[in-house]
Amino acid sequence: MHLIEDLRNPKLVAMRDGYGEGLVEAGKRNERVVVLVADLTESTRTDLFKKEFPERFFEMGIAEQNMMGVAAGMAACGLIPFVNSYACFNPGRNWEQLRLSVCLSGNNVKVVGAHAGFGNGTDGGNQQMFEDVALTRVLPNMTVLVPADYEQAKKMVLAMAELVGPVYMRMTKPVRPKVTTQGTPLTIGKAQVLRSGKEVTVFACGAMVYEALLAAEELVGQVDVEVVNVHTIKPLDKETIVNSARKTGRVVTAEEHSIIGGLGGAIAELLAEEYPVSVKRVGMRDKFGETGEPDELLAKYGMTKDEIIKAIKQLI
Amino acid sequence: MLPVSMDDLAEKANLLRAEVVKMLTNAGTGHSAGPLGSADFWTMLYFGGLINYKANDPWWEERDRVVLSAGHYCPILYAVLAEAGFFPKSELATLRQLGSKLQGHPVARSLPGIETSSGPLGQGISQAVGMALAAKMDNQKWRVVCFMGDGEQDEGQVWEAYLCAAKYALSNLTVVIDRNNIQIDGHTENVMPLDSLAAKLAAFNFNVVEIDGHNLMEIKEAYERARVTFEKPTAIILRTIPGKGVDFMENDPGWHGKAPKLAEAVEALAELRKIRTLGGKITND
Numbered sequence: 001m002h003l004i005e006d007l008r009n010p011k012l013v014a015m016r017d018g019y020g021e022g023l024v025e026a027g028k029r030n031e032r033v034v035v036l037v038a039d040l041t042e043s044t045r046t047d048l049f050k051k052e053f054p055e056r057f058f059e060m061g062i063a064e065q066n067m068m069g070v071a072a073g074m075a076a077c078g079l080i081p082f083v084n085s086y087a088c089f090n091p092g093r094n095w096e097q098l099r100l101s102v103c104l105s106g107n108n109v110k111v112v113g114a115h116a117g118f119g120n121g122t123d124g125g126n127q128q129m130f131e132d133v134a135l136t137r138v139l140p141n142m143t144v145l146v147p148a149d150y151e152q153a154k155k156m157v158l159a160m161a162e163l164v165g166p167v168y169m170r171m172t173k174p175v176r177p178k179v180t181t182q183g184t185p186l187t188i189g190k191a192q193v194l195r196s197g198k199e200v201t202v203f204a205c206g207a208m209v210y211e212a213l214l215a216a217e218e219l220v221g222q223v224d225v226e227v228v229n230v231h232t233i234k235p236l237d238k239e240t241i242v243n244s245a246r247k248t249g250r251v252v253t254a255e256e257h258s259i260i261g262g263l264g265g266a267i268a269e270l271l272a273e274e275y276p277v278s279v280k281r282v283g284m285r286d287k288f289g290e291t292g293e294p295d296e297l298l299a300k301y302g303m304t305k306d307e308i309i310k311a312i313k314q315l316i
Numbered sequence: 317m318l319p320v321s322m323d324d325l326a327e328k329a330n331l332l333r334a335e336v337v338k339m340l341t342n343a344g345t346g347h348s349a350g351p352l353g354s355a356d357f358w359t360m361l362y363f364g365g366l367i368n369y370k371a372n373d374p375w376w377e378e379r380d381r382v383v384l385s386a387g388h389y390c391p392i393l394y395a396v397l398a399e400a401g402f403f404p405k406s407e408l409a410t411l412r413q414l415g416s417k418l419q420g421h422p423v424a425r426s427l428p429g430i431e432t433s434s435g436p437l438g439q440g441i442s443q444a445v446g447m448a449l450a451a452k453m454d455n456q457k458w459r460v461v462c463f464m465g466d467g468e469q470d471e472g473q474v475w476e477a478y479l480c481a482a483k484y485a486l487s488n489l490t491v492v493i494d495r496n497n498i499q500i501d502g503h504t505e506n507v508m509p510l511d512s513l514a515a516k517l518a519a520f521n522f523n524v525v526e527i528d529g530h531n532l533m534e535i536k537e538a539y540e541r542a543r544v545t546f547e548k549p550t551a552i553i554l555r556t557i558p559g560k561g562v563d564f565m566e567n568d569p570g571w572h573g574k575a576p577k578l579a580e581a582v583e584a585l586a587e588l589r590k591i592r593t594l595g596g597k598i599t600n601d
Contacts, residue, residue, distance in 0.1 A: 034453075055453070056453075058449065060480060061476075061479065061480070061483075063473075063476035063479065063480065065438075065442070065472070065473040065476060066442045066445070066473055066476035066477045066479075066480055067442075068442070069439050069441070069442020069443050069445070069446065069473065069477065070442050070443070070445050070446035070449065070477075070480065071446060072432075072442070072443050072446060073383075073432075073442065073443035073444060073445060073446020073447040073448075073449070073450065074446040074447070074449060074450045075446075076424070076431065076432070076443065076446070076447060077446070077447050077450035077451070077454075078450070079450050079453075081446075096436060096439075097439055097442070097473070100433050100434075100435075100436050100439055101432070101433065101439050101442070101443055104423065104424075104433050105423070105424035105425075105432060105433045106424065106425075107424070
């Protein structure tokens with residue numbers, strides 16, 4: 001898999017910038033793409049789309065429930081709406097509208113949750129979202145995506161626009177290492193083995209993919225670690241995941257989300273049925289966040305390279 | 317569409333009421349009061365020439381979109397759609413049965429003529445707003461009608477949707493609210509006071525028309541006024557009697573979410589044969 005050359009010295013870029021740029025490109029490719037936002041235009045980076053396609057941009061105000069329903073109505077008329085707000089409101093506030101008006105009705109709506117995980121750091125735990133993947137993963141007809149970085153977010157928008165059906169994509173706010181490149185392929189539903197190893201597999205998503213790669217690097221000579229980027233939480237790439245678990249026999253999951261119901265939950269469910277092995281989950285341990293800088297919070301609540309290393313060592 | 321007289325339509329409304337009673341009795345569960353109370357409106361909407369549709373081409377691109385937001389009213393909509401020829405009348409007997417297309421609450425496109433999923437209240441109006449926005453964006457002439465209950469107005473999402481409809485000046489949207497003053501827990505004014513609904517909607521920048529929901533002529537005129545109103549969405553408040561046409565059901569909140577038992581159905585059907593609604597008045601044959 002094609003990655004950046006110097007892992008220790010990555011460029012720092014925000015996923016949401018990739019999203020905003022990708023959205024403009026999706027708008028250029030397909031005139032049915034429309035964008036709805038709940039009073040967070042600039043921070044969701046949908047301002048780029050607004051500038052390019054003002055007539056296809058809809059400011060919905062601070063009314064996420066209505067926004068989701070309006071998008072469902074638009075989708076029923078053949079438009080491809082992207083619905084934007086912070087993850088804690090979208091799908092947090094409007095989950096029931098997502099369930100009935102979008103998923104049960106099979107409407108082609110794309111939901112994008114910004115500032116997921118500790119993204120809203122200093123704003124406090126009230127708006128930090130660690131439950132969104134769980135909330136969306138449980139819905140039938142849903143596709144759930146977590147890009148690892150800027151490049152992946154950009155490619156994901158285009159892939160989402162082409163996929164017919166409801167999709168949720170979550171992103172964090174701060175700048176994060178760019179691990180993939182323009183040339184790294186992306187197929188929805190296909191997990192990526194970023195680094196091959198024989199003793200432990202780390203299944204990671206989002207910005208934790210970079211932390212997993214660092215952990216693997218640091219353990220060279222001690223433990224042979226495989227790192228898999230599971231950017232599609234649903235549908236889960238059963239084949240790649242089971243094959244890797246079969247090869248290494250030990251599994252760590254890493255995500256900036258609750259260990260309940262997210263990537264860790266999904267992998268544990270899959271492996272329990274298909275190929276039971278020991279699993280350690282790195283992520284938010286059934287807690288709410290608090291005020292702080294995202295990096296301070298990630299360290300305090302245990303979502304770092306060091307936590308991944310600790311989990312790997314517990315398995316060996 | 318062939319011109320039909322108001323008398324014929326009133327008679328059709330009563331036949332559809334009888335159909336609803338039979339469907340609900342057969343199913344054993346379901347909502348009686350709202351579907352019976354709104355039968356005159358639904359009859360006028362589909363058979364009085366108010367909207368464009370093709371029963372043999374249910375997803376015709378240029379059709380007017382009818383969004384049932386208050387999903388529990390579906391027995392009357394199912395009966396009307398079958399009467400209009402969207403699907404065979406024989407399917408009405410399958411309401412609420414396993415494997416039926418006539419789900420207890422409607423599921424989008426599961427049945428010809430059903431545009432959205434509803435039941436959980438307040439969601440249809442937002443989808444109707446989305447459809448009206450899409451029509452406007454694409455310069456389409458078709459219109460959107462959204463039917464809601466008055467209890468449904470308790471949902472916050474409804475008012476979010478009204479703000480949005482007014483913002484985008486959705487003159488192609490007509491919201492119809494069945495003001496029958498009942499909801500599951502009792503009279504609306506005891507559960508969560510709603511008066512004055514007309515003043516609230518006017519303050520939200522709607523063109524508001526309040527009418528006798530059993531007067532077919534008033535329904536027709538109200539819809540025609542909506543069609544010639546520009547710059548604003550229209551809200552038609554239908555003042556109706558819940559359970560209309562069946563004396564022991566009328567105005568009783570107990571019949572909001574209940575289906576008649578066999579003996580009650582026999583009595584209800586006998587009453588519906590005797591009573592006809594003409595210009596809002598009840599006359600006995």
